[in-house]
Amino acid sequence: MNDDAFSNQVSPGDAPICVLGLGHIGLPTALGLAELGRRVIGADDDAAKVRLIRAGEPNFYEPGLTELLVKHLKSGRFEPLEDVAAAVRAGSIIFICVGTPQKANGQADLGQVEAVAQVVARNLNGYKLLIEKSTVPAITAQWLKRTIVRYSSGKPQPGDEPAHSSSAPAFDVASNPEFLREGKALEDFFHPNRVVCGVESDRAREILTKLYAPLNCPIVVTNTSTAELIKHAANAFLSMKISFINMVSDLCEKVGADVGAVARGIGLDNRIGPQFLDAGIGYGGYCFPKDLRAFIHLAEEHGVDFSLLQEVEHINQNRVERFVAKVRQALWNLGGKPLGLLGLAFKAGTDDIREAVSLKVIEALREEGCILRLYDPQAMPLTQRLIPPTDKIIYCTSPYEVAQGAHALLLLTEWEEFRGLDLARLRNLMEVPVLVDGRNLFDPDTIRQAGFEYFSMGRPDTKSAGLHSTPAQTK
Numbered sequence: 130m131n132d133d134a135f136s137n138q139v140s141p142g143d144a145p146i147c148v149l150g151l152g153h154i155g156l157p158t159a160l161g162l163a164e165l166g167r168r169v170i171g172a173d174d175d176a177a178k179v180r181l182i183r184a185g186e187p188n189f190y191e192p193g194l195t196e197l198l199v200k201h202l203k204s205g206r207f208e209p210l211e212d213v214a215a216a217v218r219a220g221s222i223i224f225i226c227v228g229t230p231q232k233a234n235g236q237a238d239l240g241q242v243e244a245v246a247q248v249v250a251r252n253l254n255g256y257k258l259l260i261e262k263s264t265v266p267a268i269t270a271q272w273l274k275r276t277i278v279r280y281s282s283g284k285p286q287p288g289d290e291p292a293h294s295s296s297a298p299a300f301d302v303a304s305n306p307e308f309l310r311e312g313k314a315l316e317d318f319f320h321p322n323r324v325v326c327g328v329e330s331d332r333a334r335e336i337l338t339k340l341y342a343p344l345n346c347p348i349v350v351t352n353t354s355t356a357e358l359i360k361h362a363a364n365a366f367l368s369m370k371i372s373f374i375n376m377v378s379d380l381c382e383k384v385g386a387d388v389g390a391v392a393r394g395i396g397l398d399n400r401i402g403p404q405f406l407d408a409g410i411g412y413g414g415y416c417f418p419k420d421l422r423a424f425i426h427l428a429e430e431h432g433v434d435f436s437l438l439q440e441v442e443h444i445n446q447n448r449v450e451r452f453v454a455k456v457r458q459a460l461w462n463l464g465g466k467p468l469g470l471l472g473l474a475f476k477a478g479t480d481d482i483r484e485a486v487s488l489k490v491i492e493a494l495r496e497e498g499c500i501l502r503l504y505d506p507q508a509m510p511l512t513q514r515l516i517p518p519t520d521k522i523i524y525c526t527s528p529y530e531v532a533q534g535a536h537a538l539l540l541l542t543e544w545e546e547f548r549g550l551d552l553a554r555l556r557n558l559m560e561v562p563v564l565v566d567g568r569n570l571f572d573p574d575t576i577r578q579a580g581f582e583y584f585s586m587g588r589p590d591t592k593s594a595g596l597h598s599t600p601a602q603t604k
């Protein structure tokens with residue numbers, strides 16, 4: 130659409146790229162594009178966040194991000210702004226990276242997406258390609274188009290530029306869903322399995338394929354609804370894999386099988402693949418829970434019975450109770466006992482605790498009257514803000530401090546640094562050397578040889594169930 134007006138405008142190839150929303154997705158995207166040689170203006174309406182970014186301090190932890198930020202503030206290829214409208218006016222290629230939280234009914238809340246679309250509408254000073262990177266349900270692109278048309282036709286708001294009703298410049302809307310993982314955001318930006326571009330014009334296709342060409346990865350070009358659906362389908366499928374292996378894990382416990390060996394045995398089949406087959410206490414984070422619910426809601430809205438996904442969610446929700454039952458089984462009574470929690474972030478490599486399973490475990494154990502000693506390599510400040518310290522919530526400075534006097538250690542996040550802990554030192558610090566491993570991080574034999582009573586997920590007491598599937602034989 131709108132191809133004619135393009136030739137008179139600044140080439141989108143030359144103008145700075147505009148990234149709206151400088152959070153976990155927007156900031157790595159902006160800096161990744163700067164690293165690819167593009168000039169990028171990033172804007173966020175959270176002025177405090179922008180001030181931090183301008184000072185070279187992202188407000189969240191992501192490996193390598195600070196270094197890249199400092200590099201491109203210095204190179205001048207990245208400019209953070211709090212004036213969203215000014216950023217829109219400066220750019221032709223505009224990435225939407227704002228939040229899409231969930232409403233109480235599970236539906237995606239697209240208020241932030243509409244808000245930036247309105248700003249774009251009121252600042253159409255030339256051709257704009259508006260690209261959804263935020264995770265949005267299918268047909269959001271159609272709403273974006275409608276929003277641009279509506280709000281660029283004569284209802285300017287105070288503080289915004291006047292609209293260009295009669296001679297509104299051309300625009301396109303595209304969907305370019307993001308698949309990067311927190312904790313590996315930059316690695317994933319530069320080495321994606323694929324890039325998905327949902328477009329509705331040759332111009333949008335050309336701009337996006339050119340932009341991503343340096344990444345040398347497959348580019349899947351579709352229409353916008355297909356691209357939007359790919360993102361939700363991908364996250365729903367991965368959640369399903371996790372819930373599936375968690376049920377297999379429960380069954381393994383009943384029949385004396387080893388879920389790790391089962392996962393290897395099925396994962397080596399190319400049709401299944403080895404990833405996302407780690408049994409444990411379930412998924413959390415900003416994406417899987419809310420995206421699954423939004424996908425379920427979308428299916429319901431369109432009269433499609435996708436109850437398979439409701440079961441995926443149900444299984445995941447039950448993991449916490451299952452884990453707490455395991456702790457109870459290990460310790461008998463829980464009330465008043467000090468327990469050490471290793472890991473608070475929803476996964477390793479990030480300080481993000483949004484929908485982290487740890488929070489639910491903490492809640493359940495508090496109800497049991499436990500004294501909780503907590504440690505995470507990155508997520509302590511955010512957790513403390515949410516759950517202030519009390520005489521029963523004690524934040525520690527190391528795993529060893531956590532172990533002091535504890536009747537059990539509970540491993541909740543698979544941080545690599547926990548693998549290298551001095552087990553003898555931990556054991557000596559504990560009142561009772563019990564380890565309940567919610568992520569199957571440790572080798573059962575090693576832990577037991579170190580003098581611990583060890584409980585994990587879906588693994589038998591002896592090695593016999595996994596006898597023929599040692600890593601050396603299968604990897």
Ligand SMILES: NC(=O)c1ccc[n+]([C@@H]2O[C@H](COP(=O)([O-])OP(=O)(O)OC[C@H]3O[C@@H](n4cnc5c(N)ncnc54)[C@H](O)[C@@H]3O)[C@@H](O)[C@H]2O)c1
Binds near residue numbers: 227
């Ligand atoms: N976090 C992930 O791992 C991940 C992965 C893939 C996709 N996504 C999707 O990407 C989107 C962003 O997620 P996130 O984790 O980066 O969220 P985030 O909360 O970290 O960042 C969103 C940013 O948008 C800003 N913002 C909100 N309204 C704004 C407005 N009107 N103008 C300018 N800025 C505004 C916020 O201040 C915030 O900094 C979501 O749709 C999410 O589902 C996230």
